[in-house]
Amino acid sequence: MTTPVVTRFAPSPTGFLHIGGARTALFNWLYARHTGGRMLLRIEDTDRERSTEEAIAAILDGLTWLGIDWDDAPTFQSQRAGRHAEIAHELLESGGAYRCYATAEELAEMRETAKAEGRPPRYDGRWRDRDPSEAPEGAPYVVRLKAPQEGSTVVRDAVQGDVTFPNKDLDDFVILRSDGSPTYMLAVVVDDHDMGVTHVVRGDDHLTNAARQTMIYTALGWDVPTWAHIPLIHGPDGAKLSKRHGALGVEAYRAMGYMPVALRNYLVRLGWSHGDTEIFSTEEMIEWFDLAQIGRSAARFDFAKLENLNGHYIRSSDDDTLLETIDALLPHLETGAELQETLAGPAREQLRQALPGLKERAKTLIDLIESASYIWATRPLAPDEKAAKILDGDARGHLAALADRLDALADWTAAETEAVVRAYAEEAELKLGKVAQPLRCALTGRTTSPPVFDVLETLGREESLARIRDQAG
RNA sequence: GCCCCCAUCGUCUAGCGGUCCAGGACGCCGCCCUCUCACGGCGGAAACAGGGGUUCGAGUCCCCUUGGGGGUGCCA
Numbered sequence: 001m002t003t004p005v006v007t008r009f010a011p012s013p014t015g016f017l018h019i020g021g022a023r024t025a026l027f028n029w030l031y032a033r034h035t036g037g038r039m040l041l042r043i044e045d046t047d048r049e050r051s052t053e054e055a056i057a058a059i060l061d062g063l064t065w066l067g068i069d070w071d072d073a074p075t076f077q078s079q080r081a082g083r084h085a086e087i088a089h090e091l092l093e094s095g096g097a098y099r100c101y102a103t104a105e106e107l108a109e110m111r112e113t114a115k116a117e118g119r120p121p122r123y124d125g126r127w128r129d130r131d132p133s134e135a136p137e138g139a140p141y142v143v144r145l146k147a148p149q150e151g152s153t154v155v156r157d158a159v160q161g162d163v164t165f166p167n168k169d170l171d172d173f174v175i176l177r178s179d180g181s182p183t184y185m186l187a188v189v190v191d192d193h194d195m196g197v198t199h200v201v202r203g204d205d206h207l208t209n210a211a212r213q214t215m216i217y218t219a220l221g222w223d224v225p226t227w228a229h230i231p232l233i234h235g236p237d238g239a240k241l242s243k244r245h246g247a248l249g250v251e252a253y254r255a256m257g258y259m260p261v262a263l264r265n266y267l268v269r270l271g272w273s274h275g276d277t278e279i280f281s282t283e284e285m286i287e288w289f290d291l292a293q294i295g296r297s298a299a300r301f302d303f304a305k306l307e308n309l310n311g312h313y314i315r316s317s318d319d320d321t322l323l324e325t326i327d328a329l330l331p332h333l334e335t336g337a338e339l340q341e342t343l344a345g346p347a348r349e350q351l352r353q354a355l356p357g358l359k360e361r362a363k364t365l366i367d368l369i370e371s372a373s374y375i376w377a378t379r380p381l382a383p384d385e386k387a388a389k390i391l392d393g394d395a396r397g398h399l400a401a402l403a404d405r406l407d408a409l410a411d412w413t414a415a416e417t418e419a420v421v422r423a424y425a426e427e428a429e430l431k432l433g434k435v436a437q438p439l440r441c442a443l444t445g446r447t448t449s450p451p452v453f454d455v456l457e458t459l460g461r462e463e464s465l466a467r468i469r470d471q472a473g
Numbered sequence: 474g475c476c477c478c479c480a481u482c483g484u485c486u487a488g489c490g491g492u493c494c495a496g497g498a499c500g501c502c503g504c505c506c507u508c509u510c511a512c513g514g515c516g517g518a519a520a521c522a523g524g525g526g527u528u529c530g531a532g533u534c535c536c537c538u539u540g541g542g543g544g545u546g547c548c549a
Contacts, residue, residue, distance in 0.1 A: 012549045047548060104547080111546095120475040121545070142547055160478070169476050169545085177547040184549045208477065208544045231479075231542090238541065266485090269498090273486055276497040295486080297479050298542060305485065305499045315512075361511035 005037030006198045009063075009070070010077075010188070012044040013055035016249025017062035019301065020203060020233045020241060023267045027230060028201045029068045030268070030289035040195055041070040045078045046187055062250040066260050067282070075195065077187050084182030087190050087220070088143050088175050096219035097175060099141040100127040122171035125149075143176035147215050155210045158199075158228040158291040165211040173212055185209065189216045192225060201228040201291075204298070228291050231271050231298045238300060255332055257364030259317075259325060262310040270299040279312065311363045319355040322368075323348075329365055339369070342376045350375045 007028040011021050032039035043059075045051035063070070091097035102110075102123075111121040128146060135141070148167045155163045175186035182190070188209075192200060200210075207229045217224045235241050253263055265280055272295065274280075274288045314322065327343070330336035343351065351372055362368035 010549090014549075044549060050548080100547095107547090115474075118474055122475095140547095155477095163477065165477070171545095174547050179547080181547085183547065188549090203543090204478070205543055206549095209549095211477090229478090234542080236484080240542075269485060271485090276487060278485090278498050295479095299486090300484060302484050302499070308499055311512095 003198055005032055005035040006040065006196050007032045007037065007201055008040040008042055008192065008195060008197050010042040010044050010191075010202070011059050012047065012050075013052060013059060014047065014050040015055055016251065017059045018241070018249060019253075019267070021059075022062065022066060022250050022263075023233060023270060024202055024230065025063055025068050026066070026264060026267055027228075027272070027289075027294070028199075029070075030285055031199065031201060031228075031291060032071075033286045034289045037198070038071040040072055040197070041074040042191060042195070043074055043076050044184070044187070045076055046081075046182065046184060048078065051078075058249060058251065065254060066250060066264055075191065077191060080187070080191060080194075081181055083194070084187050084190050085176060085180055088182065088186060091145070091175070091219060092143060094219075095146065097143050097145050098128060098172075099132065099135065100144045100172075100174075101135055101139050101141045102126060120169065122169075123173070125172055128172060140178040142174045142178050144172040145175050145212075145215060145219065147172050147212075153211045153214050155207065155214060155227055156224075157207070157210070158226055159231075159294045160204075160207065160227075160229055160296060163207060163211075165208070170212060170215070175216070185212055186216065189213050189220075189222075193217070193220075193222050197225050199226045199228060199291075201230060204229045204232050228294070230294055231296060233270060234298050234300050236300055236302065241301065251332065254329065257329070257366035257368070258306065258310050259313050259365065262306065262313045265313075266306045266309050270301075271295050279309075307363045314359050314362050314365070314368065317359070319352055319359075322355055322359060323352055326365060326369065339376075347376045 009021075009025040009028045011017065011025075017025075029039050031037075041063075043051075043056055045056070060074075088097065092099070100123075106126075107123070110124055114121045123144070127144070147170055150167060152164050152166050153170065155165070157163055173185060174183050176182055191197075210227050210229065214224055233241055250263070254260075261282075264282075264285075268280060268285055268289070269278065272289070272293055274284075274293065277284075277288075280288075317325065327340075330340045330343075333339070354372055354375060355368075358368055358371050362371060
């Protein structure tokens with residue numbers, strides 16, 4: 001009989017759910033679902049200064065959007081401070097911890113001397129073995145763990161293997177602050193233990209903490225959970241992910257038009273693999289996910305691949321699903337309200353019908369919406385804004401020049417137009433398609449690029465417009 | 474500084490001692506399909522960081538170097 005797996009995702013609500021956190025949550029979720037266990041959610045709001053309600057909402061919203069759910073109500077670490085302190089005092093009584101009266105100045109000095117002497121900056125244990133009677137009367141104190149000084153602590157990690165830390169490198173860290181509040185180190189251990197967490201799946205940056213936490217578990221006589229420290233996600237340049245890169249909240253990805261399935265699929269392949277498989281359904285992910293296949297090296301975030309995946313999911317979504325996805329996205333877009341209104345009318349049906357043709361070339365939902373904008377564009381278009389939206393500045397100029405040439409032909413045919421367009425494109429060293437597409441589509445009566453009418457209208461080419469319409473039948 | 478981790482195409486990765494003159498995917502480049510773009514199809518360039526070992530045999534195991542990253546708080 002094996003204990004059912006309990007994982008947890010424990011974000012600190014000091015910002016949004018960033019991409020790394022999202023993947024950590026995903027891995028925890030997949031592992032729990034794979035094993036038939038549970039995934040719990042714990043909000044680590046111990047740092048009252050930096051924790052905000054908005055951040056909590058953003059995190060829950062982000063998880064939900066990604067399709068990650070959790071079992072039971074979320075635990076709020078801040079509400080468990082009493083329990084944390086209780087354990088700290090237990091440790092104090094059992095001799096596993098001690099009171100330290102060193103002041104901030106002393107600590108700073110300690111660090112500086114250590115640095116100057118080329119030693120690692122660690123607490124020197126000055127109160128470790130001192131008699132409590134020596135304590136300054138009524139002075140504030142912190143509680144430090146009486147960490148073993150000899151030997152080593154081994155973190156048995158499901159991803160990293162056994163990682164050994166010499167105990168002499170780990171000092172007597174603080175577990176209870178002078179104001180009686182617990183530090184992260186203590187709080188995590190107590191919470192994970194109380195919540196019955198069996199597997200701690202989190203970022204690589206916590207590996208050293210795992211050693212310290214192991215010490216707490218040991219001092220308490222508790223079972224150490226299975227660790228799984230997953231490699232971090234880096235920016236495209238290999239440096240730690242920052243705002244500069246993709247360390248945006250997941251809501252930013254939503255706003256950029258990425259579908260949750262696509263982001264999830266992208267994320268799961270960052271650091272984890274199942275042979276050569278690239279596309280996973282949710283069921284497949286759950287079925288195949290395992291800690292053993294998680295890689296050990298950091299991965300770089302690559303927008304191009306995400307985009308490709310997104311395009312894949314847009315193409316393979318059926319029209320109704322796509323429509324629903326767009327509906328869900330609209331509230332999160334700046335111009336969404338307007339569009340929502342539009343799509344409540346007949347434009348909705350037009351959009352649905354245009355979708356099969358449109359979705360073939362869209363990389364994001366934003367692309368999709370923009371390429372469909374001819375449906376609800378107000379006519380005649382305001383020259384500068386709307387036209388620019390449809391064609392960029394250069395293309396617009398080229399189109400005008402092209403229209404000039406076409407007008408110069410007395411009675412042009414599709415073939416002639418083709419020739420003129422080709423010649424022009426060659427002279428202007430243009431990608432043929434960019435300029436020619438709208439015209440050619442119009443000539444053949446294709447509607448894949450309806451903007452041509454709008455553009456010609458905008459350019460005031462009434463004559464050209466009439467001809468094209470004629471030609472197109 | 475000290476401790477820890479990592480290291481296969483530009484990127485994500487497969488590879489768990491021989492079947493690897495290293496496979497897939499994205500991106501890139503050609504060609505095909507085609508009224509354009511896209512989709513799709515076909516093909517191509519592109520990697521085991523370097524050096525020592527171990528072994529009959531190393532991308533795969535060990536060590537060193539180099540290069541990345543993380544940690545080193547009364548933050549989490």
